[in-house]
Amino acid sequence: MHDTVVNAIEIKELEFSYAKSGRPKVLQVDTWKVAKGQSVFLSGPSGTGKSTLLNLIGGTLPIHSPNRGEIRLLEQPFSSLSPSKRDKFRAKHIGMVFQQFNLIPYLSVEKNIEAAAYFGKTLSPDTKTIAKEYLQRMDLADTILSQRSDTLSVGQQQRVAVARALINKPEILIVDEPTSALDESAKMGFMNLLMQCVKELNVSLVFVSHDSRLASHFEYSLQLGQLNRAETSEL
Amino acid sequence: MIFTIALQSLKSRRGAVLLTMLSVILSVGLLVATEHIRLQAKDSFGRTISGTDLIVGPRTGQTNLLLYSVFRVGNPTNNISWASVESIQNYPGVNWAVPISLGDSHKGFAVVGTTSDYFRFFQYGNKQALQFKEGQAFDSVFGAVIGSDVAKTMRYKVGDEIVLSHGMAEVSFKTHQHSPFRVTGILLPTGTPVDKTVHVSLQGLEAAHMSQHQLHELEHDLQEGEEITLPIEQVTAVLVGLDSPIRTLQIQRQINQSALEPMMAILPGVALSELWQLVGNIENLLLLISVMILFASLLGLATMLLTSIRERRREIAVLRAIGASPVVVFLLIQTEAFLISVSASIIAVLLVWGTLIIGANWLSEEYGLFVDANLFTLGTFTVVGLVCVITFIIACVPAITAYKQTLQQGLNAR
Ligand SMILES: Nc1ncnc2c1ncn2[C@@H]1O[C@H](COP(=O)(O)OP(=O)(O)OP(=O)(O)O)[C@@H](O)[C@H]1O
Ligand SMILES: [Mg+2]
Numbered sequence: 001m002h003d004t005v006v007n008a009i010e011i012k013e014l015e016f017s018y019a020k021s022g023r024p025k026v027l028q029v030d031t032w033k034v035a036k037g038q039s040v041f042l043s044g045p046s047g048t049g050k051s052t053l054l055n056l057i058g059g060t061l062p063i064h065s066p067n068r069g070e071i072r073l074l075e076q077p078f079s080s081l082s083p084s085k086r087d088k089f090r091a092k093h094i095g096m097v098f099q100q101f102n103l104i105p106y107l108s109v110e111k112n113i114e115a116a117a118y119f120g121k122t123l124s125p126d127t128k129t130i131a132k133e134y135l136q137r138m139d140l141a142d143t144i145l146s147q148r149s150d151t152l153s154v155g156q157q158q159r160v161a162v163a164r165a166l167i168n169k170p171e172i173l174i175v176d177e178p179t180s181a182l183d184e185s186a187k188m189g190f191m192n193l194l195m196q197c198v199k200e201l202n203v204s205l206v207f208v209s210h211d212s213r214l215a216s217h218f219e220y221s222l223q224l225g226q227l228n229r230a231e232t233s234e235l
Numbered sequence: 236m237i238f239t240i241a242l243q244s245l246k247s248r249r250g251a252v253l254l255t256m257l258s259v260i261l262s263v264g265l266l267v268a269t270e271h272i273r274l275q276a277k278d279s280f281g282r283t284i285s286g287t288d289l290i291v292g293p294r295t296g297q298t299n300l301l302l303y304s305v306f307r308v309g310n311p312t313n314n315i316s317w318a319s320v321e322s323i324q325n326y327p328g329v330n331w332a333v334p335i336s337l338g339d340s341h342k343g344f345a346v347v348g349t350t351s352d353y354f355r356f357f358q359y360g361n362k363q364a365l366q367f368k369e370g371q372a373f374d375s376v377f378g379a380v381i382g383s384d385v386a387k388t389m390r391y392k393v394g395d396e397i398v399l400s401h402g403m404a405e406v407s408f409k410t411h412q413h414s415p416f417r418v419t420g421i422l423l424p425t426g427t428p429v430d431k432t433v434h435v436s437l438q439g440l441e442a443a444h445m446s447q448h449q450l451h452e453l454e455h456d457l458q459e460g461e462e463i464t465l466p467i468e469q470v471t472a473v474l475v476g477l478d479s480p481i482r483t484l485q486i487q488r489q490i491n492q493s494a495l496e497p498m499m500a501i502l503p504g505v506a507l508s509e510l511w512q513l514v515g516n517i518e519n520l521l522l523l524i525s526v527m528i529l530f531a532s533l534l535g536l537a538t539m540l541l542t543s544i545r546e547r548r549r550e551i552a553v554l555r556a557i558g559a560s561p562v563v564v565f566l567l568i569q570t571e572a573f574l575i576s577v578s579a580s581i582i583a584v585l586l587v588w589g590t591l592i593i594g595a596n597w598l599s600e601e602y603g604l605f606v607d608a609n610l611f612t613l614g615t616f617t618v619v620g621l622v623c624v625i626t627f628i629i630a631c632v633p634a635i636t637a638y639k640q641t642l643q644q645g646l647n648a649r
Contacts, residue, residue: 058556060552060555060556062642083560083561084560084562087555087558087559087560087561088558088560090556090558091557091558091559092558096556096557098552098556101549101550101552101553102553102556103553104240104550104553104554105247105550106243106244106246106247107240107243111239111240111243114236115236115240115554115557115559116557116558118236119557119558119559119563120557120558123236164557
């Protein structure tokens, strides 16, 4: 993307509820912007729609009527792209990391990363070198590449997931409670590595967690409730 | 990449995959074997007689005449007179006419009375003539030429004495203990009913039905060096070869309208294919059953994949997160299905092939069944093609399930 891009994420007039009619509205967001290179910490009680919002931004949940609204990514009308274009856009420009199960368990770390490069159309002989570099940034040894990913510890898996999410040099990184399966020390280590990586690569980060203590790592944090006007039943 | 993922995914579920593969291997193998044997049977069926343009016998069904004159199955109820045989031999356009007389048996093998012309003119397979393994055709009343199976089963050698009986039963009441026929020749295997036949001269067959007293006199005369002639009154059928096949239908009509006695002439090829249709129905049923078994095993494959989809929700979510489209997920499941069924098909074909190579010798030696081990025929490719098509259709169920799943839910890894 060119330098004139200022907004990484831009949400307008979003209204969302899950498919079947009669379901309560999960999200109602009038407007929200995340600037390029900005890191945002998004928190809120369980069941209030944080993951739903991330899925909408990532395009893994499409906006069909009766849901409405527009999501623009990198100044592109992302939510109105055709599904296949959206998939391609996601592969190229968005990295996603979840709470757990980020890797295909029966593939090696190398194959997991290669698969992401393949779908992002950046797979080349250099991929392995780049992968090693990112693994290093996440404080992982090269030797991990040949290991089957379900043999890794959860902390290692989460760090590989970040390296994998960054392999296509995306502009946007979406992260959903990546630390909730980690113990305290692993959590701090992970946060430090992630934030450093994001800063160096100038990636826009949306980080979701209900653990408000993590907010200290971010320049900008907000409660989903400040954004969401939908009446969600908080659990 | 999809291929790599599919392969690794299957490897990670080795147990279920191997069991499913086993069932596909068995069912594909069964179908390939059935289809192969069906084609082979049809082929060897058509090989039983060749080079004979017409078979002439008393009026009966054409299948019936074919069955007893060529396959030695069933008993002829009527005969035709020797005068008719001679008249047929003199028809213009008739090259050769070999009479045969049926109805006798020797230890369960059919005894056929004929002339030594039989060994010159009878052909099987692709116009192959009969060949002697040992000895030669009979030139006397008491000579006998035996098929390879007869020789093998009874351990007869050229020069051995054999006893003939009347009627097609293993053990007959009226065994002709004193009819000293001798084996003059043993034929090479043909894979046709000839292998299970004892051939004697027409006169020899007459002699076999004489009383002991008459027989002794005959033997005596023969030892004295006297010319003996036994009148032949009737034969069962006549095999006819024509100068040119163009006149086949014309001569067939002439024989059918013969003024001498009611007779019928049949074209062996036509009668064979009519008979095959009868047998073919059973073969088709067998084929149908094999296809059903194949279908069932492929359904098992689809079930295995469908069950796995549920366990693989997270994995599919990961694929979506890294930008794989739902079509990729669909293709992944289809690739897995194809990997299983295609590799199972290849293994099945190789297994059947190996079995045939090892078994072919044994089959031909023990049962005179000639099976061509060359499996790489159109039939086999049809089967493998069929497997692919059915696999695709059936695997659509799990593949579409996975496809839809990726469309409807977000990526909440629960
Ligand atoms: N696939 C789905 N189908 C239907 N309803 C869903 C689905 N996913 C989530 N919901 C509902 O939408 C609401 C918001 O869910 P969401 O997962 O976005 O919450 P969350 O803020 O991420 O919660 P948590 O902190 O527990 O992860 C919940 O009421 C949930 O029941
Ligand atoms: Mg959530």
